[in-house]
Amino acid sequence: MSVNRLTGALREIASTARRHLAPTAGASTPAMLRIAVGGYHLWHVGRRRKLYYGVHRTDAASFDPVGPARILRTPLPPVIADRLVDASLVTGALFTAGVAHRVVGPLHSALQTWNFSYRNSWSMVFHHENTMVLHTMVLGAAPAADALSLDALVRDRTLLPSRRSWMYGATPTVMNSAVAVTYLLAGIAKFTGGAGASWVDGATMRGQIAFDALRKEMLGEQGSPLARRLYPYRHLFTAMALVSLIVEVGAPLAVLDRRLGWLFSAGAFSMHWGIKAIMRITFPYNLWGVLYLPFLLMPPPDPRR
Amino acid sequence: MDVSSPPVPFSSNSTIVQVMSKEAGFRNHSGAPSPGASIADTAATRMVAGVLAGLLLTAVALPARRLGPAKNVRDSFPFSHYPMFSGRRASHYWVTHLLGEQADGSVAPLHYSYLGTGGLNAVRRQVRRRVLAGDGQLLAERAAALVGSRDRVADRGVMRVQIVRGRYLVDPFMTSRDRSEFTSRLDVRGAAEVPGR
Structure with missing residues (x-):
């Protein structure tokens, strides 16, 4: 193949990638995402504020820092940690309203990442907050306040x-x-x-659901009655394992085509509601649908020129 | 910054940057040139955007190094290897928890909030660690004091609090309500009377 043909082919690939992955869109697209993600942060942190204050006062022996919090050898004084949570509510409000976004966006993202890392340093890592933090990182760096914001006004x-x-x-x-x-x-x-390819037979998932029900009940929480009801039906767990693997391993395809993105969103959204029904494990960012909004608001590819 | 100015021509040799340069001029619905984003659309901007996106996606993907059957690999945040639902499970499970003993000698689990703050999984992890470190009696005494002071209706019949490490059989647990059928071992690590009862 001549150099010219190779260059032409690369240009074609690059053009196709750009038309699909960075299509021309209005300023309202990232603005709506900013409002949804910022508003969710306010709700999520606002209603848990007292819980976080309690965590900050937990026995220091339980402090096992993760992520950026690993720079600490000992916990912060509780009052400092409390004020950092409060500060993220202030930056969250400014972020949502689109005020001085070039400064507030990165600042809010940094505070949010720090606070959730610090909170997760006292317990197991809660996976429902990772994607919110990732979304905020992107929106904080992007021109996400060019519309529907005080900056735009x-x-x-x-x-x-x-x-x-x-x-x-x-x-x-x-x-x-x-x-x-x-x-x-x-x-x-x-x-x-550990289970390898046999994970797909559903036995591992079935065992996880039983473990979860058992520990919840022993710790005084009500387990899901649905878990016990479904437990005898092994084939059902095979089907659920298969569907969850298709959704998870197929996720990258959802980025390439927005219709696949919608399909992935519907599958993943249903999966998380299924987890809630069977295990009473709540991924609120997913269950509210905020996680899937960027898939739903993805603009169509630019036309060929 | 003049946000309505047309895209700045590039000097970069990158194919995708050249493609973006050619295709980056926009018009609004009336056919007039449309102003771009508040960030100037320059070669440097595109380079920075590409590098930042690449760094973020690399950081999200890098925890794949921690994937594997090894247990006790500490998860991280916000870049996790998402180990949930992946580990093979045994036929039994150890849980450290509270039991409330009634006057007639019957026992039932008590709520984890008598043991600490921060949600079920946070408390579960903290309590297991502390009981293994020998703090069982102390935790039982604190929990008994809280059962007395909170005076929840559901726990008013509780006379004595025990903190136990229980070994429970998973299959019998899911198919039976009889504690004796699914409890294979119960180690009492601390016990205290509820004050005033």
Whole structure:
């Protein structure tokens, strides 16, 4: 193949990738995502504030830092940790309203990452907060306050300026890519966790559900009655294991085509509601659908020129 | 910054950057040139955006190094290897928890909030560690004091609190309500009377 043909083919691939992954979109696309993700942060942290205060006062022997919190050898004074949580509510409100986004976006993202890392340093890692943090990182760095924001009102004298850019289309793509990798890792983990390919027979999932019901009941929580009712039906767990693997391992395809993204969102959303019904494990960011909004708001690819 | 200016021509040799440069001029519905994002659309911006996106996705993917059957691999945040639902499970399970003893000698689990704050899994992890470290009696005394002071209706008949490490059989647990059928071992690590009862 001549150099010219190779260059032409690479250009074609690059053009196709750009049309699909960074399509031209209006400023309202990342703006709606900013409001949804920022609003969710306010709700999530606001209602757990007292819980976090209690965690900050837990016995220091339980402190096992993860992520950025590993820079600490001992816990922070509880009052400092409390004020950092409060500060993230303030930055969360400014982020959601779109005030001074170039400064507030990265600041809010940093505070949120720190606070959740610090909170997870006292317990097992809660996986429902990872994707919210990843989404906020992307939105904090992107021009996500060019519409539906105070910044837009000051700059363009309107909440909905007629701005269009590939940056607005690339924002949900990067958010979706990060989420797709997390699902892919969760899928691969099931094959490498000891059961190997036999994970797909559903026995491991069935065992996990039984373990979860057992420990909940012994710790005084009500287990799901559905778990006991479904437990005898082994084939049902095979079907559920298969579906969850298809959703998780197939997640990267959802980034490439927005219709696949919608299909993935429907599958993953249903999966998390199923987990809630059977195990009473709540992934609120997923259950509220905020996680899947960037898939739903992904603009269509640009036309060929 | 003049946000309505057309895209700045590139000097980069990158194919995708050249493609983006050619395709980056937009028009609004009336056919007039449409202003771009508030961040200037330059070669440097695109380079920074690409590098940041690449770094983020690499950071999200890197915990794959921790995947494997080995137990006790500490998970991290926000970049996790998502080990949930992946580990093979045995036919039994050890749980450290509270039991409340009634006047007639019957026992039933008590709520974990008598043991600490932070949610079920956080408390479960903390309590297991502390009981293994020999703090069982202390935890039982604190829990008994809380049962007395909180005075929950459901726990008013509890006279004595025990902290135990129980070995439970999973299959019988899921198919039976009789504790004796699914309890294979119960080690009492601390016990205390509820004050005033």
